[in-house]
Amino acid sequence: MSNHKRPIRISSPAFGDGGGIPVQFTADGRNDSPPLEWGDPPDGTRSFALVCDDPDAPRGTFTHWVVWNLPPACRHLGTGVSPADGVADGGRQGKNGFGRLGYGGPAPPPGPQHRYLFKLYALDTTVALDNGGTKDQLLEAMRGRVIGEGILTGMYGRKPDGQARA
Secondary structure (H helix, E strand, C coil), X not given: XXXXXXXXXXXXXXXXXXXXXXXXXXXXXXXXXXXXXXXXXXXXXXXXXXXXXXXXXXXXXXXXXXXXXXXXXXXXXXXXXXXXCCECCCEEECECCCCCECCCCCCCCECCCEEEEEEEEEEXXXXXXXXXXCHHXXXXXXCCCEEEEEEEEEEEEECCCCCEEC
């Protein structure tokens, strides 16, 4: 297998790449996971995985969402994926940096906007990891199995007075 990873287009109808994440999808709002859409994966894709994290967090990269085993026919996730539900016919969710299952929206300290990276991976396998796994466990299970990937960046911050700044 080659080391070349095919790019996959990932987008959201809620915000553009590099654009502000609406408050609804943050801890300052309803904390819903945002809707995501993506294009066709490379041949040989057996599942998708998704990781959302904040590389600008004060104590290092903070994980907001971990999802794996999305079926290869899946091309989107809707708004507000529940941590209690299975995801898209067999998908699993892991623990976020808040210690909870499922999505945990942006909640940065007041100051400059943070980047939130929604990273989609096409894998040539499914991942043998139960609900509640961590980002580190997922990345270990994916090692050498990624055949395509895409990144969507959203921005979110809070002003010094604590008010949202999307």
